[in-house]
Amino acid sequence: MEQVINFFRRRPALQTAALLAGSLLCLVGFFVLPLAYLLGVSFARRSPYGTVEWMLGLANYARAFQPLYLEIYWRSLWMALATTALCILLGYPVAYTIARRVPPRWKSALLLLAVIPFWTSFLIRTYAWMVILRTEGVANTVLLDLHLIHEPLRLLYTPLAVFIGLVYGELPFMILPLYVALEKIDPSLLEAAKDLGASGRRAFWKVTLPLSRAGLVAGTILVFIPSVGAFITPDLLGGARTMMVGNLIQNQFAMVRDQPFGSAVAFLLTFVVLALLALTLRTAQRSAREIL
Amino acid sequence: MARRDRSGYGLGIATFLVYLFLYAPIAVLVVFSFNRSRLSGRWRGLTGEWYATLASNRQIFDSLLNSLLVGLVVTAVCVVLGTLAAVALARGRVRGQPGLDAIIYTPLLIPEIVMAVALVIFFSLLKMQLSLTTVIIAHTTFCISYVIIVVGARLAGMDRSVEEAAMDLGANEWRTFLRVTLPATAPGILSAALLVFTTSFDDYLITSFVAGVRSTTLPLQIYSMLKRGITPEINAVSTIILAATIPLVYIAQRLERGAMKLRTAFAGFAFVVLLMAAPIVARSWSSAANEPQLNIYCWSTYISPRIVRGFESKFHCHVNYDLYDSNEALLAKLQGGNVDYDLVIPSDYMVQILIQQHLLARLDKSRLPNVWANVNPRFLNLPFDPHNDYSVPYAWGTTGLAYRADLVHEDVTSWDALFDPRFSGHILLLDDMREVFGMALKKLGYSLNTTNPDEIRQARDLLMRQKPLVKGYNNSNFEQDLEDGDAWLAQAYNGNLTFAMRDEPNIKYVIPKEGCTISVDCACIPLQAPHKELAEEFINYFHRPEVAAEFINDCGFNTPNPAAAQFVERWIRDEPAIFPAPASLDRCEFMRDVGPIIALYDRYWTEIKAR
Numbered sequence: 001m002e003q004v005i006n007f008f009r010r011r012p013a014l015q016t017a018a019l020l021a022g023s024l025l026c027l028v029g030f031f032v033l034p035l036a037y038l039l040g041v042s043f044a045r046r047s048p049y050g051t052v053e054w055m056l057g058l059a060n061y062a063r064a065f066q067p068l069y070l071e072i073y074w075r076s077l078w079m080a081l082a083t084t085a086l087c088i089l090l091g092y093p094v095a096y097t098i099a100r101r102v103p104p105r106w107k108s109a110l111l112l113l114a115v116i117p118f119w120t121s122f123l124i125r126t127y128a129w130m131v132i133l134r135t136e137g138v139a140n141t142v143l144l145d146l147h148l149i150h151e152p153l154r155l156l157y158t159p160l161a162v163f164i165g166l167v168y169g170e171l172p173f174m175i176l177p178l179y180v181a182l183e184k185i186d187p188s189l190l191e192a193a194k195d196l197g198a199s200g201r202r203a204f205w206k207v208t209l210p211l212s213r214a215g216l217v218a219g220t221i222l223v224f225i226p227s228v229g230a231f232i233t234p235d236l237l238g239g240a241r242t243m244m245v246g247n248l249i250q251n252q253f254a255m256v257r258d259q260p261f262g263s264a265v266a267f268l269l270t271f272v273v274l275a276l277l278a279l280t281l282r283t284a285q286r287s288a289r290e291i292l
Numbered sequence: 293m294a295r296r297d298r299s300g301y302g303l304g305i306a307t308f309l310v311y312l313f314l315y316a317p318i319a320v321l322v323v324f325s326f327n328r329s330r331l332s333g334r335w336r337g338l339t340g341e342w343y344a345t346l347a348s349n350r351q352i353f354d355s356l357l358n359s360l361l362v363g364l365v366v367t368a369v370c371v372v373l374g375t376l377a378a379v380a381l382a383r384g385r386v387r388g389q390p391g392l393d394a395i396i397y398t399p400l401l402i403p404e405i406v407m408a409v410a411l412v413i414f415f416s417l418l419k420m421q422l423s424l425t426t427v428i429i430a431h432t433t434f435c436i437s438y439v440i441i442v443v444g445a446r447l448a449g450m451d452r453s454v455e456e457a458a459m460d461l462g463a464n465e466w467r468t469f470l471r472v473t474l475p476a477t478a479p480g481i482l483s484a485a486l487l488v489f490t491t492s493f494d495d496y497l498i499t500s501f502v503a504g505v506r507s508t509t510l511p512l513q514i515y516s517m518l519k520r521g522i523t524p525e526i527n528a529v530s531t532i533i534l535a536a537t538i539p540l541v542y543i544a545q546r547l548e549r550g551a552m553k554l555r556t557a558f559a560g561f562a563f564v565v566l567l568m569a570a571p572i573v574a575r576s577w578s579s580a581a582n583e584p585q586l587n588i589y590c591w592s593t594y595i596s597p598r599i600v601r602g603f604e605s606k607f608h609c610h611v612n613y614d615l616y617d618s619n620e621a622l623l624a625k626l627q628g629g630n631v632d633y634d635l636v637i638p639s640d641y642m643v644q645i646l647i648q649q650h651l652l653a654r655l656d657k658s659r660l661p662n663v664w665a666n667v668n669p670r671f672l673n674l675p676f677d678p679h680n681d682y683s684v685p686y687a688w689g690t691t692g693l694a695y696r697a698d699l700v701h702e703d704v705t706s707w708d709a710l711f712d713p714r715f716s717g718h719i720l721l722l723d724d725m726r727e728v729f730g731m732a733l734k735k736l737g738y739s740l741n742t743t744n745p746d747e748i749r750q751a752r753d754l755l756m757r758q759k760p761l762v763k764g765y766n767n768s769n770f771e772q773d774l775e776d777g778d779a780w781l782a783q784a785y786n787g788n789l790t791f792a793m794r795d796e797p798n799i800k801y802v803i804p805k806e807g808c809t810i811s812v813d814c815a816c817i818p819l820q821a822p823h824k825e826l827a828e829e830f831i832n833y834f835h836r837p838e839v840a841a842e843f844i845n846d847c848g849f850n851t852p853n854p855a856a857a858q859f860v861e862r863w864i865r866d867e868p869a870i871f872p873a874p875a876s877l878d879r880c881e882f883m884r885d886v887g888p889i890i891a892l893y894d895r896y897w898t899e900i901k902a903r
Contacts, residue, residue, distance in 0.1 A: 008465075019380035020392075022373035023436050027395050030433040034410035035402065048888045049648060068895075071902050090313075093306040101303060108482065109541045113311065116537050117318045118490045120530035121514045127769065128317030131324065134776050138320060156778065157764045171314065172490070176483040180446045183479050218445040221397065222438070222487075229403040239764020240723045243901035249403045254620040255725050256894045259409065266406040273401050274394060 042263035050257030060264035069248065073269070076245040079234070080227035083166040087174040087223045088216070090167065095178035095215070096208075100185075111179060115172050126165060126236050133161050133237070157239030165233040173222040181215025182208070221277060228273055245269055318534065325527035329795060342524040343532075351597070351613075352529060354506075355513035358424060362509060363493040366431040370488045373432075374439025375481055379473070381440070382447035396441065399434045407434065408501035409624065415502065416628030422504025430502045431492045438491065439484040446480030500621055504631045505587045506612045516592025516615040586826045588613040589622065590637040591813065593787070594687060596846035603833050609826060626651045626818055634827040639813050641885045643683045644676040646816065652682040653817045659828040660684060662835035670874075671812050671852035674882065683814035684831055685852040687787075687843070690872070690880055691727050691809040694774055694784035698798040707735040707804045709781055711754075716761040720773055720782035723765035725897045726883060727809060728755065731783055734806045740881050743889045752896040759900060774799050786869045790848030794863060801869035807879035812852065844870070 008015040042060055047053040063069075098110045117125065132138040133155040140152040155161055185208060193203040231246030240247075245265065252262025325343075329336035346352060381392070399407070411430050420426055454476070458468045474481075496511040503512065510529075517526050543560070584607075588595070592615040600611045614633075616622050619642040625631050626646065638646055646652050657664070663684050671685040695704050700715070710719050710731070721728050730740035732751035742748060763779060771792035773779035786801055793799045815831045817824055833839060840851045841859030850870050857865055864870055886893070 016380045016383070019376040023377035023440065024395075026373060026429075026433055026436055027399070030411065030414070030429055031399055031407075032395060034414035035398070035407075037413060038406060038410045046888075046891070050645070050885075050890075051649075068898060068902055072898070090310050093303050094310045097303050097307040111483065111486070112537075112541050114314065115486045115490055116534065116541070117314050119493055119533055119537060120318065120321065121511050121526075122494050122496065123511075123515060124321060124526060124530050125317050128320040128324075130769075130772070131320050132316060135778050136776055168313070168317070171310070173487065176487055177442050177445050180442060180480045180483050184446065184450070214445040214448040218441050221441060222400065225397070225400045229401075235723060235765075236768070240766065241759075241762065241764055241901070242903070243898060246403055247901070248898065250405050251725070251894060251897070253405050253409055254618060256890050257620070258891065258894070263406065266403050269403070270398060270401050274397065277397065278390075 038259075038263045039267060041259050042267050044260045046256075046258040046260055052259055060261045061268065063261060064265050064268050069265070072243050072248055073245050073272075075242065076228050079162070079166070079244070080224050080230075083163065083170060083227045084174075084220055084224045086163065086167045087170050088219070091171055091174035091178055091219065095175050095182055098175075099179050099182035100187075107183075111176070114175050118172055122169070122232075125168070126233060129161070129165055129168070129237060130156060133164075156237065157241070159238065161237040162234045165237040166227055166230060169230075169233060170223040170227060173226075174219040177218035177222060178212060178215040181212040181218075185211045217281065220280075224277075225273060228269065321527045322531045322534070325524050325531045327524050327527075329524075342528040346525055346528050346532075349525075349597075351508075352510075352513055355508045355510045356529075356533075358507060359493055359510035362424060362427055362431060363489050365428050366435055366492040367485050367489045369428075369432050370435045370439050371481060371485050374436045374484065375443050375477070377436075378440050378443035378447055379469075381444060382450070396437050399437045404497040408498045411498065412501050412624050412628050416630045420630060422502055422507070422625065422628070422631040424503075424507040426502045426504065427499055427507055427509065430498050431495060434495075434498065435488040435491055438487045439481075442484040442487065443477060443480040446477050450476060500616065501624060503614065505614065505633065508614045512615060515617060584609040584823060584826055586611045586635065586823055586830060587633050588635045588830070589616065589625070589631075589633040590635070591615070592617050593847055593849065594637055594813070594843075596843050598842050598846060599834065599839055602839065602842075603830060606833070607826070607829060611830075629820065632820070632822050633818055634821040634823045635830060636816050636818060637686050637813050638683075638816060639811055639883075640674065640676050641883050643814050643816060644885055647677060647682050651819055653819045653821060653824060654681055655684065655817065655831075656825075656828060659825070660832050660835075662832045666835050666837060666840075666853045666855045668852045668854050670877070674812070676882075676884065677814070683816045684835075685812045686815045686831075686834070687847075687849045688810065688812040688852050689785055689787045689849055690803055690877075691722070691730070691783065691785055691811070692801055692803045692869075693781065693808075694770075694789055694799060694801045694869075695781045696774060696777060696779075696796075696798050697800050699777060699780045704781070704800070704802060705805050707731055707806050710783065711735075711758050711761065713761060715781055717763050718778075718780035719762050720770050720779040721762055721765050722767040722770070722783045722785075724767050725893060727767075727783065728765075729893055729897070730809050730881075730883065732758075734804070734808060734881075737806070740809060741884045741886055743886055745889070745892060748889070748892055748896065752900065755896075755900050771799075787847070787849035789869055790864065790867070793867060793869065803872060803876045803879060805879070807881060809883050810877060810880035811883060 008018065041052055043056045043058070044052050044054050045057070045059065094114065098107055098114075102110060130137075134140070135152045135154065135156070137156070139155060140149075143149045144152065189207055189211070190203055193207050194200075198206065229244075229246045229249075231244040231250060234240070234242070234244050235247070249262050249266050249269075252258045252265065256262075324335075326338050326340065327335055328339045328341075381389075407430075411426075411433075415422060415426050455468050455472050458472045459465075463471065494511060495509075496515055499509050500512055500515075503509065514526055514529065586603075586609055588611060590613060595613050595615070600613065603609075604611055619639050622636055622638055623642065623645065625633075626636070627649065643652075657680075667685055671688060672680055677683045693704060693707065693709065695709070699718070700709070709715065710721070721731075726740075729748070729751050732754045733740045733742055733747065736747070736750055736754065738744075738747045738751075764773075766773060766782075767785075770779065770782045770784055771789050774782055774784075774789075775792050775796045784801065789799060789801055793801070815834070817827045821827060834843070835851075835853055837853065837855035838859050840853040840856035843849070843851055844856060844860050844864060848864070848870070857871070
């Protein structure tokens, strides 16, 4: 053991490499390489039989920029953004409560309780929402019985239903990283703020929020990215009346068997979202520096 | 001080409401697991029978064990590798950080279907047999990023002075890591582990592509059961899983309080894992015995456990079956060539594609006497396989028009009803491009396989005008929308309606006078099937009249075997949706692969759906 440690102590670069090796092997071996192949496919074209024909060109990418498709990308991005914002709004108080308000012995249990609903199948949960949101469903029955409404609301197959489904599905991915970041904050910093005369609200904006930035960023990434590609929830709860970029890609691979165009759209999406993220991260860093 | 208390209340209430939100659908599914009605849209009285039927369902328990095994292995591997990577990224000055970040974030970003296809192609290039191992590799690949990101968030800006102090006091790096860094990171690791397990345990799409023989996981199993409508049985499975998590919450709580030692908890955990792994190991040993194996890959709605048991006892063999719900998943796997299925059930147009790509074996016709004796000639020698050299019809159905007689108040005989403004907002179409276009083309009097761009454009214009009337597109549980009265009229696959019509007699089904799709799914043997003769034996066994009848009774789909009718339960036999008048079938048309013009269909479909 001692020898191993000494060996690495003298070679910090090697140490880093060793620590990274497992993950990189996995990610490069089973992710980057297969994806590189598909990147190649995205420049090829569909043969009449639906297989890949290796005539390389940029036609798929040119096609992906047609206004018809831009409309679809825009809608997907917008919905993902709204979902992320709603998740922050709902997730922050929960993460804050678990991290800073409840007695320590309840923290893990509450955290688990936030995740356990997700150990049932995704589709079962979505179908349960359908039961709740139907015209004669649970929500309408309860509201009618309480005399809050006089005739059933139309809930299922509406944008509201889609947002409920998306936020529901992504919420734990916001709560967990936020909890991790909030739990770490040293309480003495908040006391110091109080002692210096800051109100509770001010202390939150000036101390807690900036210090939980890492969690906020991680949560945003974990929620925003999958929401962009989401399509099963919008289909089931929204009635599949409008197409998401996820549908577009799925259709190319499944129905149309046009792998080249499907890959091109997927890579375009990946590139745009990565660029957006890089931009957000940089701005977040800059604003954080200004605050400190 | 008062202010602080008030905000405390506010936070408490907000948290409570969010938990309420999280558990609302859970409460619904638990309650409905005791519902007497088979299709759980409405409450029809209390029963525990679903738990009883569950207990005898071998397939569900096998898939649950598979899922747990995959989830636990993936979580362990991801947590170890991901944490190490996060430490390295947080500490070391890593060259090429932006590139690394891109590699880490992309798995979250790439649509699942793309990753699934990429992985299938890759595994086949590596000649890796699809199995639980490939499932574990795939899950690890898309879960590891969660750990790196979440643990990274914890490590970011962590005070390093404590570590330095430990080193100054003589601890080496390893000790420092174990005693200082790791405990400080623990909440991050716990959160990441929860995320990874949840993601792996719930993954459907990628798993469905990379799973091989006998590696059906719980989500795959559940999806296949859902295709028959969400029965309370599925809710019962979920309820049991939820109940099983209660001890977990208890353990977590004891751990935090320090009432339980970490070592005890870990030992208990390891014990449980061993306990779960034991049946899997035992199963793989027992299957190594000399009993011949038959591996079936078929539509999720197309397997009757009774038939499987009957075949097993008669032919002294063991039948394994895995399930799919799209022809394209089947195609992807057979193209890979790295999975040993003996029998597959593609639809008509997919048979054509599989033959073109040389993926099917020629059948030994002399071994299939029941087929030639019993199968309706209407379903033989069809254009996609003119001499039945590669395929034998297995089940068939139509895609017609279903409606609620009590809500529509008139007899429906034509597709025109789907364009009637009086029914606006109560019309449901299938979320299936070819079927929707097929409907419109039939209404216009054209073939549903047309390759004439002008006819396809007319169909598009028609569908564009219809769209404001359409409530939604649904091809997974449209029968529930009908049963609950949310939809009055729906384009529908007849077989999916069978059990819904028993529960709600007001649901009627017609083959419209303009005609519609008729489809036949066929039994085929893949080219490299290891047990071809046993597969042929199964096909022949299936077409015994009493066996084919069991299929109709259990699955709700008709078979092309008229001799079976005498053994079919009366209520199904009397149902014109399943046993239509032969003359009405003359209006129907088989769907064929339309070739490159599919791109035009897709473009128009996108236009219809884009706004």
